[in-house]
Amino acid sequence: MKNQVLLSIASTLLVVASCKSDVTDEATPTGSTSTSPVETNQPNTTYTPAFAGQTRAAGVRSTTSYESTVLTTALRSPWGITSLPDGRLLITEKAGTMRIATTTGQLGQPITGIPTVNAAGQGGLLGVRVDPAFATNRTIYWVFSESGTDGNLTAVAKGQLSxxxxxxxxxxxxxxxxxxxxxxxxxxxxxxxxQAGNLLISTGERSDLATRPQAQSLSSGLGKIVRITKEGNPTSGNPLAGQAGARPELYTYGHRNPQGLALHPVTGDLWQSEHGPRGGDELNHIQPGANYGWPTITYGLEYSGSRVGDGIQQREGLQQPVYYWDPVVSPSGMTFYSSDRIPEWKNNLFIGSLSGMHIARLVIENNRVVGEERLLAAESQRFRDVTQGIDGALYAITDEGRLYRIDKR
Incomplete structure (x- = not known):
């Protein structure tokens, strides 16, 4: 069934469960903004942003009528989603299985042959991508948490789909x-x-105080973005390879728990989202070789409410986030929208939000966030990942097992 609802600045009201919802607002001109940010709760800190618009940007609302459809509720803790060349969707499930879904929601059987994952805590079968030449080589790349004699780690594997x-x-x-x-x-x-065919992977700093400093260590693979070839070797020309003691695969460092990566469809630039502690979730425009500051600088607090380290937000030589959230929304998987189906969304960034329970739409101009909208906020779902399908629609998965299609009505 279909229900008509009005978009508000704070959220997009959509019907729940397995039905469609339409959104339209004929009175609002395309690209309009409001002086009221979508976030209305008090921040955790009194920290001062480094520049105007770094947090709580003006609210925007879509004027195009669109609908969201729950395609299936039968997934089990899905974590990553990507498109196959024929338009179907390849989805990872946290416990260690992959599933193929059609764009109408039909699910294939669990795919076997995947190495055992450690699904405890935040671990499991994580991000996934298919080779650009998948139609001929059938190669898939995925990230997972692997157990070993010395502990657990973030690992990357590849294989061919039968x-x-x-x-x-x-x-x-x-x-x-x-x-x-x-x-x-x-x-x-x-x-x-x-665009050159290299793999870019985000790794966390493993959370604890014992490992947190490794985000700043060039001899560690924790709290980094790494760039490797499809064979797993450090990519030639990596920006930190010449520094003494630096691991040659490192691309950037100083990250906490980066769960979002996306390439801009026009510039090819890499963008990244990461979880802050209590406040201080970040969106970063990635510059090769740069230090993104954790745990030296942050716009968040410890979960106890105390300051992180010296409690500073800026230091020379450390990159500022393009945008940050306080309170947190827990940004996870994300994608840029490159379709012409909804022109006002062109080149906007869409981020699945876990604790925020919405999809954040960010309007970016000159590498700055100038508008924010919250989509599907009435669904009460933890949005783990979002991707643009071959057909130009957005597809999103939630921790609760849903697969959504979001497209022009």
Whole structure:
């Protein structure tokens, strides 16, 4: 069934469960903004942003009538989603399975042959991408939490999907973010493939005070974005490879728990989202070799309410986030919208929000966030990942097992 609702600045009201909802507002001109940010709750801190618009940007609302459809509720803790060349969707489930879904919501059987994952805590089968030449080589790349004798770590594997789509064959683990640690949090876990065919992977700093400083260590693979070849080797020309003691695969460092990576469809630039502690979730425009500051600078607090380290937000040589959230929304998987189906969304960034229970739409101009909208906020779902399908629609998965299609009505 379909229900008509009005978009508000604070959220997009949509019907729940397995029905469609339409959104329209004929009175609002395309690209209009409001002086009222979408966030209305008090921040955790009194920290001062480094520049205007770094947090609580003006609210915007879509004027195009669109609908969201729940395609299935039968997924089990899905974590990553990407498109196959024929338009179907490949989805990872946290416990260690992959599923193929059609764009009408039909689910295939669990795909076997995947190495065992450690699904405790925040671990499991995480981000996934298919090779640009998948139609001929059938290669899939994925990130997962792997257990070893020294602890757990973020690992990357690849393999080929069998012709009957029942299993992954020829599996090889091509990268491990060392050192391992006996914890089950902050694995990072997203993966994208850049225009040159290299893999970019986000790794977490594993959360605990014992490992947190490794985000600043160039000899550690924790709290980083790494860039490797499809064989798992450091990419030639990586920006930190020449520094003494630096791991050659490092691309950037100073990250906490980066669960979002996306490439801009026009510039090819890499953008990243990461979880802050109590406040201080970040959106970063990634610059090769840069230090993004954690735990030296942050706009968040410890969960106890105390300051992190020296309680500073700026330091020379450390990158500022393009945008931050306080209170947190827990940004996870994200994608840029490149379709012409909804022109006002062109090149906007869409981010799944976990604790925020919505999809954040960010309007970005000159590498700054100039508008924010909250989509599907009435659904009460933890949005884990969102991708643009081959058909130009957005597809999103939630921790509760839903697969959504969001498209022009």
């Amino acid at each position: 012709q009957d789509e029942a299993r992954i064959e020829g599996v090889t683990v091509i990268y491990r973010a060392l050192p391992a640690y006996r914890g089950t949090a902050h694995y990072g876990g997203r993966i994208v493939i850049d």
